Amino acid sequence: MHTKSFVFFLGLLFFGFANAQKKEEVLLTVDGTPVYISEFKKVYLKNIDLVKDDSQKNIDEYLDLFVNYKLKLKEAKTLGLDQKKEYQKELSGYRKQLASGYLTDTRTSDALIKEAYDRSLERINASHILTMVKPTASPQDTLKAYNKIIEARNKVIDGANFGETAKSYSEDPSAAKNGGDLGWFSVFRMVYPFENEAFKTKIGDISQPFRTRFGYHIVKVNNREKSLGEVTVAHIMVATNEKRTEDQAKTRIEEINQQLNQGVSFASLAKEYSDDPSTAIDGGKIRRFGQGVLNSEKFEKTAFALQEKDELSQPIQTKYGWHIIKLIEKHPPKSFEEQKAELTSKVKRDSRSKLVTTSFMNSLKEKYEIARNENALQYFKQIIPDTISNQEWVIEENEDLNKELFSLKDQKITYQDFAEFLMNKRLRAGIRVDGDTFVEEMFTQFESTTLLEYYDEHLEDDNADFATVFNEYKDGLLLFDLMETKIWNVAKTDSAGLRQFYNTRKDEYVQAETYKIIKASSTRKDAIEQVKDLLKQQKPLEEIKRKVNTGDAVIVLFSEEDLIKGEHTFPKGFVGKKDGITITNEGNFITLIMVKEVVSSRVRKFEEIKGEVINDFQENMEKDWLAELRTKYPVKVDTRVLKKVKKELLK
Known part of the structure; x- marks a missing residue:
């Protein structure tokens, strides 16, 4: 997973709390640079629920990851990667995009939020x-x-x-x-x-x-x-692809539908035969969704049309293949309080936020103590002709242009600045507007533009939330460039080193013993017994299908699969030898598994597993590299403070 999204996720894990440090205890130092106890505690508590690997929830393990991240950033800056033109350009583009969301009034009115909720229904x-x-x-x-x-x-x-x-x-x-x-x-x-x-x-x-x-x-x-709210459903999908035609997919879904009509468990069939691996493992269950969310309108309409819990749809076809849908639960629209936070966020990003732009500009004027300069307005109204739309005009240089229009903390805005703005905004010929109106409109624009530009330039100082998000991205982007330079590109180009790595670790790339099997499932014990007898007689599979599933009735579902030791779950009592037969019974669903062939374990060829070898090669390189960094940039952990941190976090 060597992508920017992965690196930025790490950035979210480890950064955003370096601002506004108070005098406090130092947990550790990296080459003499202090890392405070509060930073580690905050990132640990912020991300503990996001981390799925239990080892990373261990404080010592988490600290190790945290230190590795700090070391990489230290190395990136030592190498000057933060000064590269490409890095600065991408960072500048992201800052501009991010800042746009902060250059508007965030005090969105309750009326707009309530209106949005009512319309969402x-x-x-x-x-x-x-x-x-x-x-x-x-x-x-x-x-x-x-x-x-x-x-x-x-x-x-x-x-x-x-x-x-x-x-x-x-x-x-x-x-x-x-x-x-x-x-x-x-x-x-x-x-x-x-x-x-x-x-x-x-x-x-x-x-x-x-x-x-x-x-x-x-x-x-x-x-x-x-609005119909949301719905939770499960589905069994039979995909159409290069291995299965539309007719074959339709035939298979009809066979599965017959099994459902005979009382076979939906979850069992989904687990065994659904071509959607992300849901099959959970009995076909799909995460709840609302109207207009899925890429298939037909699937969505069918799902919402189901009324009773456990109700099944007829087979339907979408661009992905054939489906049977089962209703698990209907969810009514959420209450206003449940949606208020999300709606508030959306209103802030939406064009309706412009309704409160005036309020935002007033807040900036108050923040920077800006008062309307009537003398300046009168000055420009006197020198701008009423016939500006029908004649050429310029503002001649003079001493008055050095006067102060207003100031923004340490920055002085002069008459000259506004004059240049006016000259750049000269109206096209033919537009009917008088000079006074032009000056008033342009002054409002100039004042707003100047305030916004100044606020934008000082966002990191004035807005802690912006500074946090921007620093997360900045460090994540820097880490991506470092990893690409030191690890990923090397692994891609060092073909000799990659091959040598594989040759010295062949014993790690052994494919375990594999069983090629025939699987047959049914609710009828007599049918499975018939299949068992026919298999023992070594009848061809197609002949067995014809004898067991007579006419249009699908009594038994068949499939041919590979089971690999260590990768697949084997049924209890599995007979792992050629012609060995295992029969399981889950509820009223009986499954027979017969081993057609046993393939001995072997070393997989380099070409088969090149991607896996590259990943291992990169991990090994990174491990050695991090060891070098720990020597280059000594890390010192205050064990007394760490003990205190553990005690506080494990309360």
């Missing part, structure tokens, strides 16, 4: 017509787009088919094919102004024209329905 099916117009479009272009949407709406109101009208009028590229049909959607799926109009419009009605950043729309609500 419904789904809407709608169609729309769009006439595109840019936010900066001229009045003429804006009026043209508006008149076009009015014309389209009037035609629909007068009886024209909405879909056909959309094909003629809509400038949404997809409308030519779908007639403006948007399908089903709920809260957060559309831009906020569109969502508002859709939820306010009644079924069958056509909205008045409204504007979004894309242009003018009208929306028709075709239908609306209450």
Whole structure:
């Protein structure tokens, strides 16, 4: 798993708490650099539930991993990897993306959150017509787009088919094919102004024209329905792939369905015959899901259509193969309190957060003690002509431009800064606006832009949450570059070393004894006995199938598999010899296993297991490398403090 996601996960495990250190006890030092007791305790407690390996929950083992991570970061910085242009470029891009979420008002109103919850309880099916117009479009272009949407709406109101009208009028590229049909959607799926109009419009009605950043729309609500909540189901899947045609898959799912109708346990059949390995081990159970989540609408609709616990669907076909679905539990929509935290987060990221941008800007003005400079506004209103849209104009250099407009802590913003902003924002000819209005609008933009830029530049100092997340990514990215340089690329290119590694450890790559088996399962003991007798007579498998499963009835399910010692679970009393037969009975489901062939253990060829050898090679290299780092950067652990940490963590 040599990916950035893996490294960033480690970053989440080990970083984010180095800021705002107080005077406190030092747990350890790495080459003289202190690591405080609070940092280790916080990362341990934060991540203990995420760690599945019990050995990593052991404090000593966890400390060892923590120290290794610190050593790698120390080495990365010693090698100057944090100064590489590629690293700095990617880090800069991530910071910009991350910071965008912090440059808005986080005090989202309860009204917006409650509105989002109420809308989450419904789904809407709608169609729309769009006439595109840019936010900066001229009045003429804006009026043209508006008149076009009015014309389209009037035609629909007068009886024209909405879909056909959309094909003629809509400038949404997809409308030519779908007639403006948007399908089903709920809260957060559309831009906020569109969502508002859709939820306010009644079924069958056509909205008045409204504007979004894309242009003018009208929306028709075709239908609306209450959310069905979530559902937990299990399924048995028979995949269609290079080894099984669609007809063969259909035949197999029908055989399994007959077994279910005869009372065979769903979980047993899923475990033995489902081609979805991630769910088969748990009797076919799928993690609960809601509407619009799965990649198969047909599967989803079938699952939600089931009403009673343990109810089974008929076999259905999706792009993945054939399925039989069993209802385990229906989950009604969550309460407002249960969803409030998630909804709050979504509202903050959504376009509706712009509704409180003014509040955010006011908070920045208060933070940096910015007052409206009326003298400056009057100065620029006097020198900017009212006819700015129809003439060329410039702001001549003069001493007044050195005056202070406002200050941001240690940074002075001057008249000159605003003058340059105005010159860059000169309006296009033909736009009707007077000089005073232009100055007012531009000053609001300039003030907001300047405040946001300053706040952005100082986010690490002003926002602890941002600093934590950014440092996690920064260190994770650095570790990825280090591992790629020192371990992963070497393992990929050192073919001679890789081959030598394999040759010196061949005894570690032995495939255990393997049993090639025939498996037959049924609820009928007499059928299994018949299969047993026919197998002893060494009848071909296809002939046995025809004799046991007569007509359309599938009495016995058959499969041919390999069982490998150490990799597979063997049934109790398994007879591991050629022609050996084992019969098990789980509930009313009887399974016969006959060994066709026993393949002795052997050393697997290098070409067969190259990927596994590379992984082992990398682990071995990393182990030796870490030993070198511990010599290069001495680690000293204060055993007295460690004892104290253990006592506190194990309470």
